[in-house]
Amino acid sequence: MPAGDPSAIASGAVPITDSQRRDLMTIVDKARTLSGFAFAIYVGPLPAGRASALEQHATLRDPAATVLVAVSPAERLLEIVTGANVAVDLDDQSCRLAALSMTTSFAAGDLVGGLREGCAMLAEHARYPRVLHLDEPA
Amino acid sequence: MSALQAVGVFLGLPILFGILVYLFVSAPSWIRASRSDDLVEGGPLLVTSARPLPDPSRLPSELAPANSTAGGGVSARW
Numbered sequence: 403m404p405a406g407d408p409s410a411i412a413s414g415a416v417p418i419t420d421s422q423r424r425d426l427m428t429i430v431d432k433a434r435t436l437s438g439f440a441f442a443i444y445v446g447p448l449p450a451g452r453a454s455a456l457e458q459h460a461t462l463r464d465p466a467a468t469v470l471v472a473v474s475p476a477e478r479l480l481e482i483v484t485g486a487n488v489a490v491d492l493d494d495q496s497c498r499l500a501a502l503s504m505t506t507s508f509a510a511g512d513l514v515g516g517l518r519e520g521c522a523m524l525a526e527h528a529r530y531p532r533v534l535h536l537d538e539p540a
Numbered sequence: 541m542s543a544l545q546a547v548g549v550f551l552g553l554p555i556l557f558g559i560l561v562y563l564f565v566s567a568p569s570w571i572r573a574s575r576s577d578d579l580v581e582g583g584p585l586l587v588t589s590a591r592p593l594p595d596p597s598r599l600p601s602e603l604a605p606a607n608s609t610a611g612g613g614v615s616a617r618w
Contacts, residue, residue: 446584
């Protein structure tokens with residue numbers, strides 16, 4: 403069953419296969435390498451909308467330096483939550499752009515592809531400026 | 541060389557070699573197909589990366605506490 407199958411989404415099931423889950427792990431690892439911030443992807447119900455996403459974000463290991471992308475396929479809802487330290491580099495306008503890219507893919511039924519594109523965009527925008535002599539290899 | 545040996549050498553060996561090649565070519569796809577690729581059953585899915593990397597461009601005093609609340613973000617629907 404492909405990700406984004408309407409029947410699976412309507413029943414509230416999480417439309418992610420094992421291989422897609424491995425893809426998601428690669429996506430968050432690449433985003434973390436690119437930006438320096440931790441990334442998390444949540445796919446599941448968000449009954450209280452943004453409040454649920456904030457609650458989920460608060461349970462993460464280092465929420466201040468973590469970006470959470472929460473998707474509820476059943477409710478067709480996407481929430482991006484940035485930690486206090488991330489928000490300095492990653493403003494809401496950049497998040498809005500990434501959200502637009504993601505929702506376009508989600509509407510086409512490509513959940514993992516949308517998350518890949520969106521997380522890459524967020525990581526690009528959140529990338530902290532490189533510091534001479536500190537970030538360069540010796 | 542008897543007739544039986546000739547059949548074995550000129551027919552049996554090429555067939556055996558063909559079977560081996562077929563097995564070597566097909567085995568990887570059989571292994572991939574046997575791997576489970578079912579839907580993840582049950583509740584929600586949370587995938588997290590490793591801890592954030594240290595940011596040398598910021599003083600520790602500039603950083604918010606690790607357990608502080610969210611700083612921003614957006615909501616969207618499709």
